[in-house]
Amino acid sequence: MESLIITIKVIISFFCSYMLLSHLHLTTLNPTAFALEDCQFPAVFNLGDSNSDTGGLASSLIAPTPPYGETFFGMPEGRFSDGRLIIDFLANSVGHPFLSAYLDSVGTNFSYGANFATASSTIRLPNSVIPRGGFSPFFLDIQYMQLMRLKFRSRLIRQRGGIFASLLPKDEYFPKALYTFDIGQNDLGEGFFANKTIKEVNASVPDIITKFSTNIQKIYDLGARLFWIHNTGPIGCLPYILANFPSAQKDEVGCAKSYNEVAQYFNHQLKEATVQLRKDLPLAAFTYVDIYSVKYSLYKEPKKYGFEFPLVACCGFGGKYNYSSSAGCGTTVTVNGSQIFVGSCKNPSVRVNWDGVHYTEAANKFVFDKISTGAFSDPTLPLKHACHRI
Numbered sequence: 476m477e478s479l480i481i482t483i484k485v486i487i488s489f490f491c492s493y494m495l496l497s498h499l500h501l502t503t504l505n506p507t508a509f510a511l512e513d514c515q516f517p518a519v520f521n522l523g524d525s526n527s528d529t530g531g532l533a534s535s536l537i538a539p540t541p542p543y544g545e546t547f548f549g550m551p552e553g554r555f556s557d558g559r560l561i562i563d564f565l566a567n568s569v570g571h572p573f574l575s576a577y578l579d580s581v582g583t584n585f586s587y588g589a590n591f592a593t594a595s596s597t598i599r600l601p602n603s604v605i606p607r608g609g610f611s612p613f614f615l616d617i618q619y620m621q622l623m624r625l626k627f628r629s630r631l632i633r634q635r636g637g638i639f640a641s642l643l644p645k646d647e648y649f650p651k652a653l654y655t656f657d658i659g660q661n662d663l664g665e666g667f668f669a670n671k672t673i674k675e676v677n678a679s680v681p682d683i684i685t686k687f688s689t690n691i692q693k694i695y696d697l698g699a700r701l702f703w704i705h706n707t708g709p710i711g712c713l714p715y716i717l718a719n720f721p722s723a724q725k726d727e728v729g730c731a732k733s734y735n736e737v738a739q740y741f742n743h744q745l746k747e748a749t750v751q752l753r754k755d756l757p758l759a760a761f762t763y764v765d766i767y768s769v770k771y772s773l774y775k776e777p778k779k780y781g782f783e784f785p786l787v788a789c790c791g792f793g794g795k796y797n798y799s800s801s802a803g804c805g806t807t808v809t810v811n812g813s814q815i816f817v818g819s820c821k822n823p824s825v826r827v828n829w830d831g832v833h834y835t836e837a838a839n840k841f842v843f844d845k846i847s848t849g850a851f852s853d854p855t856l857p858l859k860h861a862c863h864r865i
Contacts, residue, residue: 514862516569516701518588518644518652519562522618522690524611525555525594525833526708527562527657530576531613532594536605540805542790542819546836553579555594557789557823558836561705562590562655564843568858569653577621578613584642588652589625591618597661598687602669610665615658615690623697649698653861657705657766659683659745663737664710667720673733677740684744688752695756701862702761704749705846706742708770711735714788714796714831728774729786735771742767746853760864765851769842770834773827780841785827789820789835798831 521527530553533539544551547558553576554560563573566588574590575583593613601610613621629643644652662683666676691702710716711723711734723731742765749763777785790804791797792815802808806817820826829835834842849857854865 511856511860511863513859514569514653514701516571516651516653516862517648518586519566519569519571519574519655520588520622520652520699521562521574521590521592521655521657522615522622522694523562523592523655523657523705524596524659524661525592526660526705527560527590527655528555528576528592528594528596529553529560529562529574529590531578531590531592532611534576534579535593535613536611537594543805543830545819546823555833556829556836556839557819559839560836561657561839561843561846562592564840565655565847565858568843568847577625585625585629586642586644588644589622591621592657593618595661596658597665598658598683598690599662601661601665609668610661615687619690619693622694626697650700651862652699653701653703654694654699655703655705656687659687659707659741660710660738663707663734663741664716667716667734673737676737680737680741680744683741684748687745688748691752692756695759700759702752702759703764703858703861704745704761705764705766706745707738708766709735709774710738712771712774712786714786714791714798714828715800717786718794718796718798718831719800730771730774738767749853757864760862762856762861763853764846765853766842766846769845769851770838773838773841777827781825782827782838782841783825787826788828788831789823789826790818790830792817796831804830 533553539551539555541551544554545557566574571587574588575585577589577591593611595609595611596613597610598615600614604610604612626649630646632643633640663676666679709730711731716731716734720731723733726732746763749761753761773780773782774785777783786796788797792802792808793799802817804817808815808817823835824837826835827838845851847858849855
């Protein structure tokens with residue numbers, strides 16, 4: 476009888492161990508196989524370029540004019556689109572208002588985060604900056620320094636108290652905040668428009684990625700732990716590339732094939748860097764987001780998603796792609812002695828590209844709705860679970 480009891484206990488112990496190991500194996504293979512608590516991000520800090528600029532360049536150097544902003548804001552609101560950007564939808568989805576641009580000194584509120592992105596920003600120091608060149612002086616190193624300054628000044632002013640204390644993030648928000656990144660497109664564009672070959676631009680990518688990783692490390696050292704990193708979109712599908720490089724070989728949907736291949740190489744290197752960052756910084760959670768695939772689907776199957784003429788700018792003038800660098804959106808051009816205002820198309824809600832470089836609000840919302848689910852993320856966690864390390 477005693478030996479029978481021992482045998483039963485051994486069998487039960489073995490069964491329990493087997494079930495535990497099976498559960499661990501399944502959850503390792505599929506992190507969504509178990510329930511995760513929704514994250515509470517007390518703040519969002521964004522670094523990037525015009526894809527996520529909510530007023531940085533407008534507050535400092537160049538402000539967009541009508542018809543920018545017409546769809547949602549009814550007026551220009553610092554964004555290089557007809558309305559909201561991906562970062563706007565992201566901020567709202569985690570319970571915050573739109574992020575104030577760090578460079579905007581009027582009517583701003585940083586208590587729930589800040590946006591350091593400026594249009595035309597790069598990861599590396601650009602060769603020429605506005606007004607002598609086409610790129611923002613606020614490249615990623617500078618955006619990091621601004622973040623560092625905001626953290627230091629917020630702590631100091633909150634300790635002092637006064638009317639401004641409530642407009643700044645609490646010190647405990649910084650390690651719990653979501654840090655979002657959408658930058659790199661202009662580093663590639665700088666090479667293309669400097670008449671570098673595709674091979675030469677590709678050769679610059681490893682250094683660009685190294686500079687990105689260095690900044691991530693520095694931001695981590697400031698206390699950041701939750702990183703949401705967008706890769707770059709299909710630059711070869713944008714009218715400003717298609718119009719300026721007409722001899723480029725096209726793919727099956729009409730995009731400039733070799734230019735997209737550079738973007739894909741950049742993305743491959745960025746993903747590898749993110750994997751390495753996870754190893755180097757094990758206390759942080761990194762989400763790599765495949766923006767490229769979602770945006771490319773708009774060019775490959777526009778009708779499926781309710782869009783039309785994806786390669787043609789909504790707000791532009793001239794040529795096959797309704798884009799000319801000498802007749803930008805919101806400007807006035809002279810044609811046969813007559814002044815013509817470069818305005819928007821009739822229905823931006825069914826268009827993908829806004830001004831030859833940037834996306835419409837409709838396209839931005841489409842992209843956000845897709846990426847927020849986690850289906851295009853590594854690891855495959857939705858935005859609301861981006862605080863978890865898997």
